[in-house]
Amino acid sequence: AQSVTQLDSQVPVFEEAPVELRCNYSSSVSVYLFWYVQYPNQGLQLLLKYLSGSTLVKGINGFEAEFNKSQTSFHLRKPSVHISDTAEYFCAVSVSGGGADGLTFGKGTHLIIQP
Amino acid sequence: NAGVTQTPKFRILKIGQSMTLQCAQDMNHNYMYWYRQDPGMGLKLIYYSVGAGITDKGEVPNGYNVSRSTTEDFPLRLELAAPSQTSVYFCASRPSGNSPLHFGNGTRLTVT
Numbered sequence: 001a002q003s004v005t006q007l008d009s010q011v012p013v014f015e016e017a018p019v020e021l022r023c024n025y026s027s028s029v030s031v032y033l034f035w036y037v038q039y040p041n042q043g044l045q046l047l048l049k050y051l052s053g054s055t056l057v058k059g060i061n062g063f064e065a066e067f068n069k070s071q072t073s074f075h076l077r078k079p080s081v082h083i084s085d086t087a088e089y090f091c092a093v094s095v096s097g098g099g100a101d102g103l104t105f106g107k108g109t110h111l112i113i114q115p
Numbered sequence: 116n117a118g119v120t121q122t123p124k125f126r127i128l129k130i131g132q133s134m135t136l137q138c139a140q141d142m143n144h145n146y147m148y149w150y151r152q153d154p155g156m157g158l159k160l161i162y163y164s165v166g167a168g169i170t171d172k173g174e175v176p177n178g179y180n181v182s183r184s185t186t187e188d189f190p191l192r193l194e195l196a197a198p199s200q201t202s203v204y205f206c207a208s209r210p211s212g213n214s215p216l217h218f219g220n221g222t223r224l225t226v227t
Contacts, residue, residue, distance in 0.1 A: 009155065032213070034215055036218075041220075041221075042220055042221075043119075043205055043218035043219050043220045043221055044158075044205070044207075044216075044218045045218070046215045046216075049215055051213070090157065090158070094212075099212055100146065100163065100165050100171075100212050101160065101163055101171070101173065102146075102148045102150075102160055102163055102173070102207070102216065103216060105150075105157040105158040106157055107155060107156055107157040108155070108157050
């Protein structure tokens, strides 16, 4: 079975500053990795995904993430955040090759942008 | 293109009542899922389905039932509601096991 650990439950950061949201996973097999964003009172939207190939993955809204197999990490970064980035961010993992039982999610990181 | 549609958006139940949360998708996705989200706990898988007529339990299935008679619909049934089932419920779908999930906007359920 896979598991995901998001190391910070809350990350406060000033507007226009860079941010990194940390995600570590555990799995005995190869995995696919995802980051989702959830705005208040909405469902989850896909930010980016890593399936294979380049370990640096670019997503929507200026976010990117780097897959590090040796450190079993998939940290999310943005060089300059905006007020509109205030949201809950979830890291998720699934078995490489396709697991029918969906994704395993971390507990989420609340990104708080301060003006 | 509506995507994944969940109804109702909000519901308050009394202990012991039952209800069905509706989920429909118009993307012809084979795989459908029900998750519950509790504060600080992330999302937990309740049930999933890989196609019409096929369902399977997830991590937290107790107190819930599902059916999948068509590709489009995947209703979640709560029998004998309990306060522990107060949560936000999300339905999701995807075309295959390799694809990201597409989520509905959720149903916020309170059991008192």
